[in-house]
Amino acid sequence: MAIELREPLVEAAPRTARAARSRGEVVVRVRGYGRAFAGRTVLAGVDVDLHQGELVALLGASGSGKSTLLRALSGQDAGADGHVSVPRERAVAFQDHRLLPWKRVWRNVLVGLPRGAQKRDALRALEEVGIAARADAWPGTLSGGEAQRVALARAFIREPRLLLLDEPFGALDALTRLRMHELLRQLCARHRPATLLVTHDVDEAVSLADRILVVRDGHISLDHRTTGDEREGAEALVLRTRLLEELGVYAPEALNNT
């Protein structure tokens, strides 16, 4: 697989005012991406573009290959086919926060940054996610929500053009998750990275995303651009049902029985 690290492509199409508002430049371009593990094909022929500033939810059942695609975009997978071009400035947040337990919170935020990065930079990033007060704590003393905030600070301090989120809220309780959704929305609006949020939570995808991709049977079976009205209320329910159908939750037999 060719992973190309370079400045992002600029859309060839002329930018009308509306297009510029709704879709930024192309940050990620995936063409003919495929991945097989031990002869079993997980993904094949995946084509997708991600644009600056859009928050894209990637939905799929367990084992559907959504995390595989995310790993490819993070540059951690060398054994795939196809062409993937991603910007060098990218950041990843995982389901488990993966903070280094032997570094205090603020040092964790700075891990991997160039030498010039200072504590005050870390504090500013922590301030932004509302957890500057725990800057000197050991990660082991943080709650799940606090740890994910730190993980987000660690991602956003890198000013990523591409932000990859691998079920980052999957292990949080419902209330904390809602707070984190709001925080993520704010951060994305301010920093405008292209964001790929891998999740199996349909409601999370509906309420958060500008665009929803569904992975099924090894390819992207649905690419839906969410309108503002679809985020809540009746239209959200309609979208939710459609997504669940697409994910195969409502099998034909199940529908016949109701």
Next chain:
Amino acid sequence: MTALTGEALAGLGAQGDFELVVGHGQAPLYEGENPGSSATPSRRGSAIRTRALQSRWTLLGGPLLLLLAWQLAVTVGHAPATQLPAPSAVIKALRELIANGQLGTALVISARRVVLGVLLGVVAGSLLALASGLTTLGERLIDPVVHMFRTMPVLALLPILVVWFGTGEEAKVVLIGWAVTFPIYINLFAGIKGVDPKLLEAGRVLGLGRLGQIRQVILPGAMPQFLTGLRMALGVSWLVLVAAEEINASSGLGYLISNASSLEQTDVIFAVLLVYSLLGVLSDLIVRTVERWALAWRSSYVNR
């Protein structure tokens, strides 16, 4: 005493599985040190305090009972002083050894051997474990050889070391270094191999290079097990020292004991044994202090 010999035997007798002893004696270390306790801190705290108090009583009670039984055996059971001197006689012998300078001299000589030997073994064991744990070629070249040598009884090497280095200090230092190398190697190697691959992946996507990974992820991750190895190494070092000094030396604590043995000075033997146990406790204390400092981040993990 029990702590020392128990641990030393675990390490030396060993020759079998250092891995199995890993983590030995660590649980109580972190108990009651959980400032970040999330769930009902006060109730948790008091429960822990009660437990700590109970265990402290048992800790004190054991030696006291032993001392009592000892004294009874001498005064009521009329044990002959040549076999079992009274505790008071042992204290007296100890004072004499201190007063005439014999103990101080022996202690300095023995401590020097141990310190040099441990340094040698820690450096050798660490270098081997780093080469073996961090590179595939190193692992293939080093690991099988180390395991081959590990099965050799340490003390059996003494004769050949005497041939090579003579009866001076070098043979003893090298013997201790040899014995120390293995617990250090095996624990550090296992620690390096045991670092959470998820943290390595995180380090990679955060932009850490190979060197950064080693410095910031692998070595800190392996530190707890390295310190377990260090503690076992210290135990082994005293054991080997004593054996080496009793077999072949004209100075040091081991010599003091074997000399007392040939003169049937049982009280002196007991006095030196007491010194050994104190040294064991002391070296354990040193490692614990290092652990408390180097693993401060871990005390917060108790509740996880």
